Amino acid sequence: MSTLPDPPADIDLSETKVPELVSVFVVTWVLGVLCVGLRVFVRLVVRRNKLWWDDWLVMASLIWSGAFMFDVTCYMVPQGLGKHIWVAPADALKSYFLGLFIAEWTYTLSLVLVKCSILAFYWRIFSAEPKTRLFIYIMAGMVLSWGIAVILVTIFQCLPVNAFWMRYDLVNPMQASEYTCGVGVKEFFIGNAIPNILTDFLMILVPLPSIYRLYLPRSQKYAIMGIFVVGLFVTAVSIVRLQYVLALDLTAIDATWNWSDEMMWTGVETNVATICACLPNLKPLFNLIMFGSWNHSTVRSTNPDGTSRNGPAISLPDRKWPSSLRLNPQEHGSSKAFVTAQGKDDKRPFSVLTDNESNTWREQDSDLELMGGSLRQGGASGVVVTTQVNIHNSK
Incomplete structure (x- = not known):
């Protein structure tokens, strides 16, 4: 790799994004762990049910989002992510692209699993309706197709595969004649983000018609809908991440600094998705907070002799x-x-x-x-x- 050019005069080489990057990753992931733990508690202890596919899938998603977090905070950050390239370790670019390679497929696996968890939850609750079943099948096909495509492109974006990071090796960099990289990183991220946002939005719509048809007081109906619509926050985070991707300058050498915001929002997206996937399952906790009991009922009372206080x-x-x-x-x-x-x-x-x-x-x-x-x-x-x-x- 050639020697780095001199830094621009208007750059403060002492500035860092490391504290913000690490704290956001860790805090959001810990919140995800907390929500998954509460979900399992509600399922096993409060409702006394066995874990089902939606529970197992969200736990698997949490594992891969944890792998993503450790890749960024424990490998990429010590190798210079969040700092300007001129004050990062000498092999910062090689380490960055190796970490990016790992982050791309751990991020994808986490999102695919959390989306499948949400669809499995919909199946468990709403699958009695034929139209809903069909929509779940279609969405599952879209999510799995997206995930497989992203992982395959991630692995084979350069041939040989290790050329994605070895071209930046300080000691023995791959020469341009020794590898082929046919996928633009920025174009790949944009092509990744748009279908992801689309599936996020469509999945929010699945339960709303079924909830609206319930015979419930309007306030309760809207409250239940609100729990599901919180998933729009994930879509909003995905859109913010896309904005950072669109603003990237791939010609700039300062990759460890320029890409740190995009990486941070990618971590927020995976962890917030896990949190939102758990919220509908935490309804007993909301009942406990708002009404003082795990199960809130609107039933009317009866007298001890079996007669109704409102009639025979x-x-x-x-x-x-x-x-x-x-x-x-x-x-x-x-x-x-x-x-x-x-x-x-x-x-x-x-x-x-x-x-x-x-x-x-x-x-x-x-x-x-x-x-x-x-x-x-x-x-x-x-x-x-x-x-x-x-x-x-x-x-």
């Missing part, structure tokens, strides 16, 4: 629900839930179902059966049902 109670006969009305088709086991229903709607018989997911559903047949409840007369709004029900299969 009568027997509710057993009733079968077809498979198209399954509440949670991916859970297995048996369950109890508190239900409040208003009026008559055979398509959506439950107007309010509290999120007591410490229980699971048993799926051995196509039908679920609603056993023994109590029915009481309400006011002008119609018949109101408040009951504890057992939901299980019948053959």
Whole structure:
């Protein structure tokens, strides 16, 4: 590698972005670890369910985002990232491009896994609707295709592969005649970012129609939607990162300084994605903070003798629900839930179902059966049902 040119006169060689770079990476990753830990706690302890695919996938994503963080903070930063190239170690450019090579595919694996975790969560909750299932299939195909394409381009952007960093080796740099690098780094980052932003935005839209159709008070409906729409923050971070990519000057020799902001926002993107993927699963914690209990219910109370304080109670006969009305088709086991229903709607018989997911559903047949409840007369709004029900299969 040729000798570095003299630094521009207007550059302060003592300035550094290292504290900001390291603190942002570490803090956001630790927050991701905390959210994943709380998610597992809610799943295993509060709801007493087994971990499912969405839980395992987000934990795998956390591992790869951790590998990305350690690559940047423990390898690239000591080798000069966040400082001007003139005060960085002599082999800073080689170390930077080796670290960048590792960062590209660890970043991609982390995002692919967290997106797959979100889609698996959608499948577990909303897959009873055929249109939603189709959309999940399409989104999964897009995410996996994007991830495979990015990783393949990352690996083979230079031939031989190690030419991506060995061309900057101080002792024995590869000569231009010994390698081929047919992919522009800036163009690759732009082509990486745009499909990523598109899939982020589309995935936010998946649950909103299903949530909007729920028989819930409007405030609760909007609150649940808000938890999902928080994912827009990930899209916003991706757009900010893209702006830094577009502003990069690849002709400038000061790569360790110029690329540090883009690298920092890339780390923020992966860790914030992990946090947002966990938020819908932390609803019991939000209930505890806002209402003082893990499970917040809107059911009305009854007297000890079984009569309603709002009217007389009568027997509710057993009733079968077809498979198209399954509440949670991916859970297995048996369950109890508190239900409040208003009026008559055979398509959506439950107007309010509290999120007591410490229980699971048993799926051995196509039908679920609603056993023994109590029915009481309400006011002008119609018949109101408040009951504890057992939901299980019948053959």
